[in-house]
Amino acid sequence: MKTNVAGLVEPGRWRLWAGAGLFAVAFIWSAQGVEASLPRLIEGLPLLARIVALMLVPDWSWAGRSLSGMVVSVQVALLGTTIGMLLAFPLAFLASRNISPHAASSYLGKQVLNLIRTFPEIILAVFFVAAYGPSALAGMMAIGLHSTGSLGKLYAEVVETIDPGPLEALRAAGANRAKVFWYAVMPQVLPEFLALSLYRFEINARAATVLGLVGAGGIGTIMVQALQFRRWEIVGMALIVIIVVVTLIDTASAALRRRLV
């Protein structure tokens, strides 16, 4: 073992280099596999710069349509988050170790939540679009289902960290299960549930703009059409609306979350 002047053990240098070497090999192998190369990247830069320049001169006559598209996206996010909250609520208690009626139901609940969460939103959206036709409704359902999985898991973690004291006190006083749940569990979990849901809403607002790309309504629909015809000035307008609205939502939601927890 090598020690430095201060007599401290030096971290294994050769391990660091071996790791770096291994990584370099993986990178080069990958870069060849996807035919990505630095020259190609540099070659493409002028084109990208031209397109960015075109987007920076947005077509303001599309501001109104972009904004109403974004309103639909936000509505999709809002409805999807609400559906997720409602479905995640019972599932989270079922999945939590301490509240679930049985160890088996806790295990089952966790697995169901994990399974739901694994499906990327956009794949869910593709299926809902196939079943319900291209519409904001399909987007809402995709976001709702995915949020059920992700919120359920987070809710369950909150439930598992609650203080058992108030529950025991109420039980000792002879309260029934409903009373224990209402007076000892709910006050402990509700603020955190709401904070997590707000955070999920921020994520969903972004997701809703994207789902339109596969036909799930909102501003993504405008984006897809503008991109199809390379109308960069409309793309630029839609992007500005997305950036402004998403930033506003993030800021408002973060302020609310700070008050909650």
Add this chain to the structure above:
Amino acid sequence: MGIGASPRVVWEGLPSFYKLMGDLFPPNWTVLPALVQPAVQTLQMALVGTTQGALLSVPLILLASRNVTRQAWLYYGARGILNLLRTVPELLYAAILVAAVGIGPFAGILALTVFSVAIIAKLTSESLEAIDPGPMEALEAAGANRLKMVRYAVVPQVLPAYLSYTLFVFEINVRVSFVLGLVGAGGIGQLLLTALNLFRYQSATVIILVTLAAVITIDAISVRVRQAIV
């Protein structure tokens, strides 16, 4: 107003949804061998995108840290750019880049790169601002220049955070890379889109299962590696 959603509309669509779910089974496993190469290529896209992002984020990390960059306009400029880049979702970048450079993995890698830069630089610069100022002050007092200060006082302190955030982003990028193809940006998602457009649902099932398997595997590996580093 509203998006026209109601329990009734959802209810009325359920039969066609059930039918679609039925069409997905049984999975057409014969396509599996043909998916290995695209799946590997998809992981390669994530690896290249994340690496490029990690490398390009280095100057931005330094610029967006108040204790390294003392020129206010540079610092706020870098912060502003990072916040702006972070607002746009990866798939939106991908869709825009597909229109710009054409369908295929190149657009996808570019999208992953841009997004990785934004996240890695944002998170790492926050860690950098929280480092112990002692070593930097000591080096400055000893007359070291900026470059030496970064090399000997900053790098050793933020390297673990930087690597850990890069891995975290890699995990996100793997998830995203498998669906990038749905907007035309290469990888296995493009096969999924084709299968769905041609109503080859039983083949689509296998592609989705491969995607889920890949996501679960990478999650498990990433958790282990991150535990080893931090």
